[in-house]
Amino acid sequence: MPTYRAPRGTRDLLPADRAVFDRLMRIAADLTARYGFRPIETPLFEQTAVFERGIGEITDVVEKELFRIAPRTEEAESWALRPEPTAGIMRAYVQHGMQTWPQPVKLTTTGPMFRYDRPQAGRYRQFWQFDVEAVGDAGPAIDAEVIELGHRFYTEAGVRDVEVLVNSIGDPACRPAYVETLKAHYRGHVATLPPTERDRLERNVLRLLDSKDPDMAALNAGAPRITDHLCDACAAHFESVKAHLDALGVPYRVDSGLVRGLDYYTRTAFEFYVAGREGQQQALGGGGRYDGLVELLGGRPTPGIGFGLGLDRVALVLAEQGVVAEVETAPLAVVVGADPEDTVGRLRVATLLRAGGLRARADLGRRKLGRQLEAAGKDGAHFAVILGDELADGQVQVRDLQAGTQRLVAMGDLIRDLARAEGSHKHG
RNA sequence: GUGGCCUUAGCUCAAUCGGCAGAGCAUCGGAUUGUGGCUCCGAAGGUCACGGGUUCGAGCCCCGUAGGCCACCCCA
Numbered sequence: 001m002p003t004y005r006a007p008r009g010t011r012d013l014l015p016a017d018r019a020v021f022d023r024l025m026r027i028a029a030d031l032t033a034r035y036g037f038r039p040i041e042t043p044l045f046e047q048t049a050v051f052e053r054g055i056g057e058i059t060d061v062v063e064k065e066l067f068r069i070a071p072r073t074e075e076a077e078s079w080a081l082r083p084e085p086t087a088g089i090m091r092a093y094v095q096h097g098m099q100t101w102p103q104p105v106k107l108t109t110t111g112p113m114f115r116y117d118r119p120q121a122g123r124y125r126q127f128w129q130f131d132v133e134a135v136g137d138a139g140p141a142i143d144a145e146v147i148e149l150g151h152r153f154y155t156e157a158g159v160r161d162v163e164v165l166v167n168s169i170g171d172p173a174c175r176p177a178y179v180e181t182l183k184a185h186y187r188g189h190v191a192t193l194p195p196t197e198r199d200r201l202e203r204n205v206l207r208l209l210d211s212k213d214p215d216m217a218a219l220n221a222g223a224p225r226i227t228d229h230l231c232d233a234c235a236a237h238f239e240s241v242k243a244h245l246d247a248l249g250v251p252y253r254v255d256s257g258l259v260r261g262l263d264y265y266t267r268t269a270f271e272f273y274v275a276g277r278e279g280q281q282q283a284l285g286g287g288g289r290y291d292g293l294v295e296l297l298g299g300r301p302t303p304g305i306g307f308g309l310g311l312d313r314v315a316l317v318l319a320e321q322g323v324v325a326e327v328e329t330a331p332l333a334v335v336v337g338a339d340p341e342d343t344v345g346r347l348r349v350a351t352l353l354r355a356g357g358l359r360a361r362a363d364l365g366r367r368k369l370g371r372q373l374e375a376a377g378k379d380g381a382h383f384a385v386i387l388g389d390e391l392a393d394g395q396v397q398v399r400d401l402q403a404g405t406q407r408l409v410a411m412g413d414l415i416r417d418l419a420r421a422e423g424s425h426k427h428g
Numbered sequence: 429g430u431g432g433c434c435u436u437a438g439c440u441c442a443a444u445c446g447g448c449a450g451a452g453c454a455u456c457g458g459a460u461u462g463u464g465g466c467u468c469c470g471a472a473g474g475u476c477a478c479g480g481g482u483u484c485g486a487g488c489c490c491c492g493u494a495g496g497c498c499a500c501c502c503c504a
Contacts, residue, residue, distance in 0.1 A: 005495080008494085008495065008496095059502095060501075060502050060503075061502080061503070064429065064501090064502090065502080065503080083503090084503090084504085113504075115502090115503075115504090117429085117501090117502070117503075118429075118430095118501090118502095119495090119496080119497090120496095120497070120498075120499095121496090121497065121498085122504080123502090123503075123504075124504090127503095127504060128504085129504065207502090260503095262503090271504095282504095283503070283504060284504075285504065286503085286504070308504065309504075310503090310504030311504085312504070313504060314504095336463090336464095337462095338462045338463085339462090367457090368462090368463095369462055369463055369464090370462090370463060370464065371457090371464085372463090372464085373463055373464035373465090374463095374464040374465070375464080376464070377464045377465060378464085378465085384463085384464080386462080386463070388462060388463095389462080397462095397463085399463075399464090401464075401465090404464090404465090406463085
């Protein structure tokens with residue numbers, strides 16, 4: 001067992017893993033560009049208050065999962081690693097006066113998030129999210145646009161059977177009354193509530209709705225639904241979001257038990273799952289509308305909507321579904337030589353090829369030719385450029401490692417020859 | 429944060445009743461002159477996760493810790 005290892009809940013993305021992430025990030029960047037979102041980077045840590053105010057102090061994310069940074073001096077500011085990107089981006093929106101930009105401001109970012117909870121497969125203390133935020137448009141059309149974008153990301157990534165769950169969780173005009181109605185419903189059955197659920201009754205009743213406790217099933221079935229208690233404005237908004245989703249052909253299912261764990265959400269809430277694997281653990285992504293957040297962070301009242309998609313989980317599902325991303329990392333050519341000691345010659349030719357724009361490696365180990373060729377083959381190289389006596393006539397052997405054929409090529413023609421071969425390889 | 433299962437070489441796994449830590453793959457080297465994939469030979473690779481206890485003797489039994497996984501909690 002090694003002396004040092006990656007901290008609990010973190011992992012190394014080895015080249016094969018990293019290639020999968022690169023591909024996902026490329027898809028995200030390409031997709032968001034097409035939809036008019038512009039990339040933004042905010043710090044990996046913020047003043048703790050940004051998260052406490054924004055996300056809500058009585059949420060699990062802040063209460064027990066926030067990665068707090070120990071202050072270095074007594075008067076130091078209190079910082080925490082970001083558990084999600086939205087609060088930081090909205091902080092930036094306010095700080096830089098983005099309300100003076102053409103609205104809506106559409107932003108995207110992809111990067112690591114941090115939550116101090118107990119690790120499990122697909123659940124890490126450092127995990128990656130692809131995030132999108134559209135600020136300054138009250139919807140409902142843009143709600144559907146954002147949901148459709150999220151859904152399309154999975155499609156382009158190659159994830160099969162992704163299902164969208166949507167709900168409306170009301171707004172300050174109607175949610176408080178609904179919360180009281182819901183509390184009243186459960187209070188009538190306090191005695192039958194499991195201990196953990198009883199504890200949540202007064203603190204956050206909405207959470208009882210998505211409880212997986214079998215004893216709660218019957219009770220939840222009879223519980224009043226938020227969608228039956230929306231104010232007129234929220235109800236109309238929700239209907240319109242659904243109509244837009246229908247028009248766009250996005251497959252979705254209304255789940256009136258869907259609530260979100262962060263306080264800032266209003267009205268539209270949605271999550272993405274692989275069909276048949278609903279249940280909080282396996283969420284591939286989620287998001288919603290947060291019309292009160294900018295104001296909470298000191299800005300003018302500004303509506304907004306966005307989502308965060310978990311890249312680690314997407315990678316996990318892709319692996320489960322057997323989707324493999326072919327990424328070209330193998331060199332086009334490896335320069336080998338008959339004289340093991342002539343590293344100068346091999347490196348010089350490789351440098352020449354690289355200067356010509358080709359992916360080339362030189363075998364700098366001092367081993368015999370056979371070993372060099374063997375290593376080149378294992379590396380997945382298409383060609384081996386073999387340096388030998390022919391150099392005296394200004395020629396090298398170019399061996400096609402897959403076909404097992406080889407021919408003499410003049411040094412002066414080498415770059416053009418290999419470049420042409422690369423092109424024909426790519427096209428079959 | 430709660431409960432359970434697990435941890436032996438880089439990877440996948442063996443090791444009889446408590447009695448000398450092994451294999452396959454991968455890595456590196458060799459098989460008479462400048463040609464890979466197959467084959468053969470060899471080398472290297474271990475604090476048996478870590479710490480304690482029981483025992484003549486512990487990879488194996490007991491306790492603790494760490495890490496991973498599973499179910500919760502909750503999120504991505």
